Amino acid sequence: MSKPTVAVLRPDDNRIDEAVEYLRSRGVSPVADPMLTVCSTGETPTAADYYVFTSRTGVQIAADQDWQPGRATVCAVGQQTASALRVYGHSVDVVPSTFTSAGLVEELAAEVSGATVEIARSAHGSDVLIQGLEAAGADVHETQLYRLERPKSAGRSVSLTIDGQLDGILFTSPRTVGHFFEIATEQDDAAELKRGLEEPVIGAIGAPTARVIRDIGLEINITPDSVDFEQLARLTVQEIRNGASTR
Structure with a gap:
């Protein structure tokens, strides 16, 4: 069985690096496509x-x-x-x-x-x-x-989804989902993106993230009972491999 290809959309800091390292440890070919960059406002707690x-x-x-x-x-x-x-x-x-x-x-x-x-x-x-x-x-x-702003480099995962080259996608926040679909909308590819999302296993952390995805009209395959990224990744990869073994 070939390595599953899974897109991870975490912020462009150590979290994306940790996610890529973990996915590789699970025998996955990760696609790192950060959808968030953290911009400090300079405000301080009162x-x-x-x-x-x-x-x-x-x-x-x-x-x-x-x-x-x-x-x-x-x-x-x-x-x-x-x-x-x-x-x-x-x-x-x-x-x-x-x-x-x-x-x-x-x-x-x-x-x-x-x-x-x-x-x-x-x-x-x-x-x-x-x-x-x-x-x-x-x-x-x-x-x-x-x-939380969208990095200028974001979008590789959108193209791969449309082209049918992803086995799974990991969404970790509502804003990540929003940026993912904004890119497709800006490129007039929203309908193609929705069709492309019918095949990959979709994993989402947290009820707010899942709600945004469902509001768009998509089904979610994996919603772990915690906000732990490793659990999300592990269950999503397991679902991908289970699906491959039954085909």
Whole structure:
């Protein structure tokens, strides 16, 4: 059996390198096509009683700014975010059992009335956290630490999909999906892209990512029960090989 060819669309930093290395370790021919580049806004978290981080990237940017929580309660959405905070020497007080914004709102709702909450994240976050915490009585402030833009070099995976040369595609965020389809739309290839996506195994991390893909009218083959990239890649490759063995 020949090596499966799988497109990985992670940000153009160490995450794409780690993804490529892992796919190769699974006997896969990876196509690295970063759909995101991180652009810092230069903004810094403001003083608060609670700090909320929603991504490893946000933690890294805050750490580069020498952010310190003082006596504040530190909250993280997801174990990867929490791990990043610990790497920089910060204690993590709250990690919701459901790794979502709604899960954190549920976790904090009973204790934040009258408190100031600082949400330090990307410029593309949903309103779930802000609205939920304000409804619980908190004074909420959001600092947009970074934007996620599309690299000029992105698009190889789109062409390969249209040409029927991919066995699988790994989507890891809603914005990744958006950029992937924007490229096809700009090239007047959206219909061809949808047809090309009927054959590859599609893997998606997280409910928001899966929702965007389904809203476009596509089926998802793999949605792991965690936000771990390696689990996504492993299950997708397994599905590709299972499909090949039954043909």
